[in-house]
Amino acid sequence: MGSTGASLLTSKAEYLATHYLPNWYPLIADLTPETKFYSVDDDLENELNRLAWNGFFIKDYVKSLKTSVGSIINKPSEIGTVVSEMQKFRGSIEGGICVRRIEDFVSETERRYFVVSGKAFAALPDEEVPEIVEECAKRIGSQFFSVDVIERRDGTKRIVEIGDGQVSDIVGWTAERFAQLWVG
Template structure:
């Protein structure tokens, strides 16, 4: 197994500083690591440094990529004689909310999907909800006015700010029903080859994570779980494991799940 990290912008032979701790832990555990210039993906000149061992399996660990850039990444990996753990289809299966929502509708807040061409204010009025959480298929707005609104007419401002600060709306608009979450209870879990892992080896993993692992066919993904005020566990987010931050985890623990797998 080879772990592929984004290279430093000024030193293409070294991993980006944000991932140096993970690189060191992986290497100490006996795993091979490589780097790739994400900036060069679109030019066709991007190369993996050093060249991967032939027929090896590659796991990307880096920033979120658009579908087009991830497809280019897969192409670079395969042209080097290696293969990816996560195909483009598998990447999008957990990276885009619309792709995983239908598999766990009973475990996560109710969600409606729209395009930018829809009359969003009218659509929200028809829902009649008390509150709305707005995001695109991948991310929510964490700056400016934020992502939570109470009045349908506010969605125009949120979408405009998403386009301003994000540069683009990826996929479409997702409107999620507000539930009474206890925010400080949110935790991230990883599922690798169907087996869930927690940030601590001694932590009891909620049943909802095991249920999610059964329903979603992906080699490696993250699951964010939060407790509602009534004590019920809910899934608030699922993401491709390769581009999920290890928030709440140590690099050592993250490395260990690959050793235990």
């Protein structure tokens, strides 16, 4: 308990469990795109060539590059540019490099859910929470986090991101609905 008389809902360990992709990925690897982890000092172009994937989504342990060249590349030779731009626009690489396999997602289907004390919530009170979010809520041991879900072209729902919740936007939610998660 701090000097304000308040206590934290989320412990430091729980925060880090959802903040860094390498911490949550092993718990839900079957529910999210395949991901490999590297150091900035690794021969990234060579590593990507070895993977022989059709496309790569590049991010550090926390964020992707949303400016300049973006985070999606099709050729391993483009990895150096993305990493350099991440360092330029973000100031640093947090943790290391995460390379996620590109899947055929339908971008307009992405939705954010929140989990509070093991219970998953959707943006609308009467909206059904997908089974994949309920499963994620069981596997991730944190009191509060966000889960972003998207649909592949084949209709399969996939988790694209888990967030620590502390800095997550309430994309698709009203402030009133978000506040309802904390009442009673």
